Amino acid sequence: MTVNHTPARSQTGSVALIRNWPVTFLSAGLLPLLLALGFWQLDRADEKAQILATIDARLSAQPxxxxxxxxxxxxxxxxLMGFYTGELFYLDNRTRDGQVGYEVLQVFVSGGKRWLVNRGWVPAGEDRAQVPAVAWPLAAKWITGFLHPADAEGPAAPMDMEFETGAGVEPERLQRIQAVAADLLDRLELEQPDWTIRLSADSDTALRTGWQFVNGEPARHRGYAFQWFAMAAALCILWLIAASNIPAVLKKNNYKRGNGS
Structure with a gap:
């Protein structure tokens, strides 16, 4: 009596394609996560690109x-045209190209209205107890810039220390601004206390600007997406090598076809 074992061999062959089930289950769980992270970074890149496009459109308008x-x-x-007062503030722990420094905020009066202007960045000196001296014109000046929320500069905290600029002015050094502090705002009597004016780079009273409009450029998020997708691809390759017999089966089938069997 002849017994046909072909189905059994076929079933055994299909099961034998996977030789390490724990690694297979782990890979099956990680792969969707890696892909989801990659697509999330692509979405973040598109979101940042749209934000930058909106900002560029606004900044290109006539001031x-x-x-x-x-x-x-x-x-x-x-x-606007006006003049700077001696009310000077140093926003601490601001960096440009990895170097620590300050952003300089100064009251600017135009048409009898007072505005808080962020003139840009200056590097910190070796002695952190002494802030760098900053000059400003005494005559009336035109300034150009753009509006920026004061709370985006960070919350306020004048430090309990005295600092010298070396120019006869004793400014306050702030860790953050958060609409500056309530008592400081009352003292400044600003026209728009919730807003600052960040100077443009071409304004002649601007310091170093280099404003960062978004936290992370679209290209950076696309780079992160590429890394996640590359990790997903590497996971698939490692699974093929470490947990499956697929490469061996394919090699065997190619060998049989090559020998005409």
């Missing part, structure tokens, strides 16, 4: 006097 705006919005370009 206006902020007092004439019907709606105050971030990144609206402004231009």
């Amino acid at each position: 206006k006097n902020p007092s004439e705006l019907t709606a105050v919005e971030p990144f609206i370009p402004v231009r």
Whole structure:
């Protein structure tokens, strides 16, 4: 009596394609996670690109006097004439190209209205107890820049220390601004206490600007996405090698075809 074992061999062959089930289950769980992280980074890149496009569109508009705006919005370009006062503030722990320094905020008076202007960045000196001296013109000046929320500069905390600029002015050094502090805002009597004016690089009273509009450029998120997808691909290759017999089966089938069997 002849017994046909072909189905059994076929079933055994299909099961034998996987030789390490724990690694297979682990890979099956990790692969969707890696792919999801990659697509999430691509979504983040698109989101940042849209934000930057909106900012570029706003900054390309003609600057206006902020007092004439019907709606105050971030990144609206402004231009106004006036003069700086000696009310000077140093926003601490701000970096440019990895170097620690300060962003300099100064009150600017235009048409009898007071604005808090972020003039840009200066590097910190070797002696952290002494902030760098910053000059400003005494005559009236035109300034150009754009509106920026004060709370985006960070919350306020004048430090309990005295600092010297070496120019006869004793500024306050702030860790953050969060609409500056309530008592400081009352003292400054600003026209728009919730907003600052960040100077443009071409404004002649600007320090080093280099404003970062978003936290992370789209290209960086695309790079992260590529890394996640590369890890997913590497996981598939490692699973094929470490947990399956597929390479061996394919090699065997190719050998049989090559020998005409």
